[in-house]
Amino acid sequence: MAAPTPIGSLSERILHYPVSAPQDSITLINTEVDVLRQMELASHELQAVLNHRRDVLDTIFSYERKPITSAEVVLEMLSAKRPLLKPLARKWLFYPLTERRERKLVAHKEGEGMGYQSVLSRKVPTAERLEREAPLPKGGTYLGIYGGSPSILSVSTVADEIAELRKQLPVADVVFWHLETGQPPALYSLAKGQGDRGGKVVSFPSSTHLEKARSTT
Numbered sequence: 001m002a003a004p005t006p007i008g009s010l011s012e013r014i015l016h017y018p019v020s021a022p023q024d025s026i027t028l029i030n031t032e033v034d035v036l037r038q039m040e041l042a043s044h045e046l047q048a049v050l051n052h053r054r055d056v057l058d059t060i061f062s063y064e065r066k067p068i069t070s071a072e073v074v075l076e077m078l079s080a081k082r083p084l085l086k087p088l089a090r091k092w093l094f095y096p097l098t099e100r101r102e103r104k105l106v107a108h109k110e111g112e113g114m115g116y117q118s119v120l121s122r123k124v125p126t127a128e129r130l131e132r133e134a135p136l137p138k139g140g141t142y143l144g145i146y147g148g149s150p151s152i153l154s155v156s157t158v159a160d161e162i163a164e165l166r167k168q169l170p171v172a173d174v175v176f177w178h179l180e181t182g183q184p185p186a187l188y189s190l191a192k193g194q195g196d197r198g199g200k201v202v203s204f205p206s207s208t209h210l211e212k213a214r215s216t217t
Contacts, residue, residue, distance in 0.1 A: 010022070067101040163212060
């Protein structure tokens with residue numbers, strides 16, 4: 001099988017696109033507009049850059065880049081016909097969010113296509129690992145999702161590990177997506193201190209471990 005033909009840089013493919021601007025779409029959409037405007041570009045070059053950035057955001061993953069501003073938004077994204085968040089059973093999934101609380105798009109390691117940057121772990125990841133594998137953009141925060149019951153907080157040192165992580169790094173919320181046979185899915189939010197099952201409020205299994213995980217002292 002023949003190797004795929006390189007598609008070339010943006011300046012090679014787009015009329016008036018400058019060589020001094022980001023040369024791939026991933027870098028471009030992760031570069032703030034204010035930064036692009038500060039580049040020494042002619043007006044027609046800047047317009048070409050901004051037009052392409054807008055087109056990429058409008059056509060690739062744009063419907064998925066909804067700001068994650070609350071547990072209600074997380075529940076909506078998990079419950080969609082095509083879920084926009086996909087936690088794995090008994091795994092921790094942490095997303096770095098931008099200042100606008102959007103997930104951060106990055107190129108796949110294989111070099112083909114794009115995906116949302118995240119850290120998947122069997123255990124609560126350390127602050128060092130998150131900063132190494134998924135560093136926060138300026139003004140950003142993390143969203144953690146556990147695929148399972150919030151009773152995991154009662155296991156070993158899990159609640160303490162979450163509390164320590166929240167002390168070291170900005171963490172908007174840690175939620176628990178609990179699927180049980182014969183019942184509606186439940187989403188528990190550490191930030192809210194409660195869960196939602198089919199529109200009804202449900203409590204965490206252990207208030208003691210909930211408060212331990214929420215501790216900031």
